[in-house]
Amino acid sequence: MTTSPYFTDEVFENIDFRTKPFNTGEFDNCSFSKCIFSEVYLSNTQFVECEFDNCDFSGAHLKNCSFKEVSFFQTKLIGLHFFECLTFLLSFDFEECNLSYSSFQNLDLKGTRFKKCNLEQTDFSDANLSEALLENCGLKNALFENTNLEKANLYSSYNIHMDPDKNKLKNAIFSTNGALALLSKHQIIIK
Template identity: 30%
Template structure:
């Protein structure tokens, strides 16, 4: 392990420009009681499963195909990280924050995501199943083709979220407000939209598998024409 390690006045123990394996991280955890801050570090393919990294910060790090399975990651911060195919399954990510990060094709199965946030992230193909999500927020993020079955977005304000081709079967959007974004070609079978405001969302390609799917939702005249067209009817 070749690294530049410092302990700034702010209290975090900073590691910069290092390539780190599991043994290196364990050594760092054993050497300090302070939260760790990783800057421009490379963890690609590393097995960091079940490690206690509570309060750690990851800035501009490469965590492609890294395993955080079952890890303690509460109050962690992730900024501009590259995390394609990283595994966060069963990890504790309560109050974690991800910003401007590539999280495409990541696995979050059974993760604890209460009060976690994703802002400006790429989550194409991300797999969320059996997660605890109370207070979870997504802002200006790509969720194209993501697996979000049964997710609750009830009463949430959804800012520029792209759910194109996502699996939203059984999701709860009751009283949600869509500020832009897209549901294009999404699977919304069994989803609830009662009281939702969908006027700013792209609804093209939505399949009306249930005639009452959008009962009680607010849509624009233009969207109504699109949905009627999906039913094979002509609007003259």
């Protein structure tokens, strides 16, 4: 019986895992800088308390991948199916990341922080975003349906379009423009 490799406190820089084989295993307190994971199969990989800076995960395969207390900074995460990740202790935050066309469908994202992220056409349907922070995020065509946004802070986010009748919004924080966007389905004129 073979055991999966275990990496702790290691730094990985400028590695293109499309051309260099990726070792599936557990990465604990590791940092990745300018690494490319695009289209890479990350199945059965655990990232625990890891940081990713200026990496590219676009199109990576996340089935049974685990992210526990992971931070992403200025990273491309386009078109990812986060809902395929293992949900036990799932926890991450994002700053200045591009998460366009990704899906967080059905995930518990309570308290997750998204700062200055592009969330264009990102799917948050049936997700729990209660107490989440979406600070200065672009939400053009993001999908919110049956999403729990109670106590979430969307004050500085923009291009918000969601049906307040199909989401839980109690005590969610919106700017005046964001709140007015919630009324767009009624096609009323506000002067």
